[in-house]
Amino acid sequence: MNHQAIFKSFSQLTDIPELEWHYLKSKIKWHSVRKGDLLVQAGEVSDRIYFCHSGVFRMFYLKEDGDEFNKSFVQEGQFFTSYSSVISSIPSYFAIQALENAVVASFTYKVLLQLYERHHCWEVVGRKLIEQLYIKKETRERQLLLHSAEERYHLFLEEFPGLEDRITQYHIASYLGISPVSLSRIRGQLSCKSLI
Amino acid sequence: MNHQAIFKSFSQLTDIPELEWHYLKSKIKWHSVRKGDLLVQAGEVSDRIYFCHSGVFRMFYLKEDGDEFNKSFVQEGQFFTSYSSVISSIPSYFAIQALENAVVASFTYKVLLQLYERHHCWEVVGRKLIEQLYIKKETRERQLLLHSAEERYHLFLEEFPGLEDRITQYHIASYLGISPVSLSRIRGQLSCKSLI
DNA sequence: CCTAGAGATTAACCTATGTTAATGATAATG
DNA sequence: CATTATCATTAACATAGGTTAATCTCTAGG
Numbered sequence: 244m245n246h247q248a249i250f251k252s253f254s255q256l257t258d259i260p261e262l263e264w265h266y267l268k269s270k271i272k273w274h275s276v277r278k279g280d281l282l283v284q285a286g287e288v289s290d291r292i293y294f295c296h297s298g299v300f301r302m303f304y305l306k307e308d309g310d311e312f313n314k315s316f317v318q319e320g321q322f323f324t325s326y327s328s329v330i331s332s333i334p335s336y337f338a339i340q341a342l343e344n345a346v347v348a349s350f351t352y353k354v355l356l357q358l359y360e361r362h363h364c365w366e367v368v369g370r371k372l373i374e375q376l377y378i379k380k381e382t383r384e385r386q387l388l389l390h391s392a393e394e395r396y397h398l399f400l401e402e403f404p405g406l407e408d409r410i411t412q413y414h415i416a417s418y419l420g421i422s423p424v425s426l427s428r429i430r431g432q433l434s435c436k437s438l439i
Numbered sequence: 440m441n442h443q444a445i446f447k448s449f450s451q452l453t454d455i456p457e458l459e460w461h462y463l464k465s466k467i468k469w470h471s472v473r474k475g476d477l478l479v480q481a482g483e484v485s486d487r488i489y490f491c492h493s494g495v496f497r498m499f500y501l502k503e504d505g506d507e508f509n510k511s512f513v514q515e516g517q518f519f520t521s522y523s524s525v526i527s528s529i530p531s532y533f534a535i536q537a538l539e540n541a542v543v544a545s546f547t548y549k550v551l552l553q554l555y556e557r558h559h560c561w562e563v564v565g566r567k568l569i570e571q572l573y574i575k576k577e578t579r580e581r582q583l584l585l586h587s588a589e590e591r592y593h594l595f596l597e598e599f600p601g602l603e604d605r606i607t608q609y610h611i612a613s614y615l616g617i618s619p620v621s622l623s624r625i626r627g628q629l630s631c632k633s634l635i
Numbered sequence: 636c637c638t639a640g641a642g643a644t645t646a647a648c649c650t651a652t653g654t655t656a657a658t659g660a661t662a663a664t665g
Numbered sequence: 666c667a668t669t670a671t672c673a674t675t676a677a678c679a680t681a682g683g684t685t686a687a688t689c690t691c692t693a694g695g
Contacts, residue, residue, distance in 0.1 A: 306585060359562075366566065378522075384579055424675085643690075656677090662672100
């Protein structure tokens with residue numbers, strides 16, 4: 244399997260010595276995932292960090308009454324994981340599901356902790372990755388608090404370009420925190436406006 | 440000034456050698472802040488990490504139309520900062536304001552970066568602090584997506600015990616993402632229910 | 636003790652979004 | 666080609682929460 248995309252993502256954060264990269268490479272597992280498969284189930288402790296090589300994933304909460312809320316999407320070239328489950332060994336609050344057939348790479352948190360002890364560069368990688376996750380979360384919180392459903396739809400289009408054609412409106416609406424019907428109304432209004 | 444509370448908070452995360460702690464202590468500044476004062480202004484780049492010794496702070500977004508949204512509160516014994524502003528040197532999206540007269544300690548991000556280079560323990564501290572912030576953000580996002588205004592009010596009472604008597608309903612409502620009038624309605628319904 | 640001001644409550648009305656259900660469009664399958 | 670399944674749209678109605686404004690309560694100052 245081709246490790247180059249992962250190496251590129253890591254080495255954008257800090258310099259990784261050849262020897263260190265070689266070690267990590269030996270610990271990476273590759274998985275093929277089919278559309279609909281769950282990589283992480285809600286309520287289950289997860290211990291792996293994933294890298295999306297191809298495909299689209301969603302991370303979603305499931306309410307007791309069956310309602311789902313998409314918290315985020317993952318596209319090619321991104322790391323993803325149920326971070327709080329992994330670092331605290333607690334059951335994941337959310338599930339991760341493939342919305343297309345996909346290929347992912349992964350390594351365990353145990354390996355990451357070993358890396359931290361092996362070489363300083365991995366501490367930098369770990370810190371910067373979590374910093375990026377934090378900034379994403381903060382952005383998301385700001386969007387939910389400050390913006391209307393219609394504004395959030397535009398922000399979604401900017402943040403996940405092209406994704407609106409790969410996933411259904413059900414999933415977009417669930418990300419925006421509104422019903423698919425409501426999203427359809429918003430889209431309807433938009434296309435009217437653009438006719439004027 | 441008394442550094443003990445800060446030391447305790449740090450050393451819960453990992454062992455800090457005496458020499459390292461001594462160095463950090465020399466870099467810490469103390470500030471007295473009066474009720475209403477802004478520690479960080481929206482649109483301004485911030486470079487300090489704060490520790491709340493006494494008092495209550497709010498972190499809030501300001502919309503163009505003057506609407507405010509409280510994103511979080513800080514009470515005694517907590518670290519706080521405009522993290523994305525500090526690490527990326529970008530203008531802070533939100534402001535930090537004292538809701539009571541307060542005393543805080545602070546050090547700069549530059550000092551934190553020096554610490555990272557000095558000793559491995561600080562990388563652990565930095566990573567664990569940001570991990571905690573991340574988990575808080577994730578919790579908040581889950582609350583905003585999954586719960587009704589009434590449920591979020593109960594979650595607020597659990598998460599910030601005692602705070603409901605220190606701040607006005609305006610600030611609580613702004614945290615919940617509803618109007619003060621709506622919060623009053625929720626509280627009204629609750630006290631009716633408890634009479635039955 | 637009286638008054639002014641801040642905050643909380645309550646009521647009346649309005650709007651955005653949810654829910655349900657019917658209808659349309661499109662693509663996959665026998 | 667006809668059929669079915671899936672997704673999107675639209676309409677009708679219900680409800681949560683927003684807005685405004687009047688009223689109430691409490692506290693601090695004069």
